[in-house]
Amino acid sequence: MTLLLLAGTGEAQTLARALSAQGRDVVASMAGATRAPRALGVPLRIGGFGGAQGFADFLQEAGITAVLDATHPFAAHISTRSAEVCAARGIPYCQLLRPEWQAGPGDSWVFIDREEDAATHIPTGARVFLATGRQTLERFANMTGRYLICRQIDPPEAAFPFENGEYLVGRPPFSDDHERDLFKRLKVDWLVVKNAGGDAPMSKLVAARDLGLPVIVINRPAQPDAPRVATVEAALAWVATL
Structure with missing residues (x-):
């Protein structure tokens, strides 16, 4: 199995380290919004894919067999594209989407x-x-x-x-x-x-x-209609099922 980790969040950093420690074959990808991202401990590519076709081409060329999406909740266009391409190609996909903030006492x-x-x-x-x-x-x-x-x-x-x-x-x-x-x-x-x-x-x-x-x-934009987890632990459990 070769897993593509769509990164860009703190959860992605934790996932990359955990998956590397497990000996998983992982490639991480970041869009490049940050010029000097922190090291993830796994091979990292930086930059966009050039749209849906470019993403599909990369999946094939890199031999990707599963995609774990840990991008920012406001990178919904990336998540939606990734989920759709994976569905069309029969590649397992899961989105790690942290819960939204909720206002509490004292908040305005x-x-x-x-x-x-x-x-x-x-x-x-x-x-x-x-x-x-x-x-x-x-x-x-x-x-x-x-x-x-x-x-x-x-x-x-x-x-x-x-x-x-x-x-x-x-x-x-x-x-x-x-x-x-x-x-x-x-x-x-x-x-x-x-x-x-x-x-x-x-x-x-x-x-x-x-x-x-x-x-x-x-408010967050609409998210893809795809398998989803809310925690790093649940994401690692999903990887373990592959």
């Missing part, structure tokens, strides 16, 4: 479906922390009159695209204390996040709760 969350809708809820004059990454930054172009702080992992290659904002470079994970101190230092009024789920990324939400900050939570 507003759920939206599109980044462009944030401007409807965030008043002018607010200082807004965008924990949504640089890839969708252009969708906040209508946030005039607010000051935007966009955190990204890699140093920016160009100036901030809007006059009313700046980049902040930082590599996760971040502790609750780090996020509280950061938000206070930056005088943040609003936090914007994607509903990625997971324990480590939740520190910013804990900090927002502690500071009484309102949060815009962007």
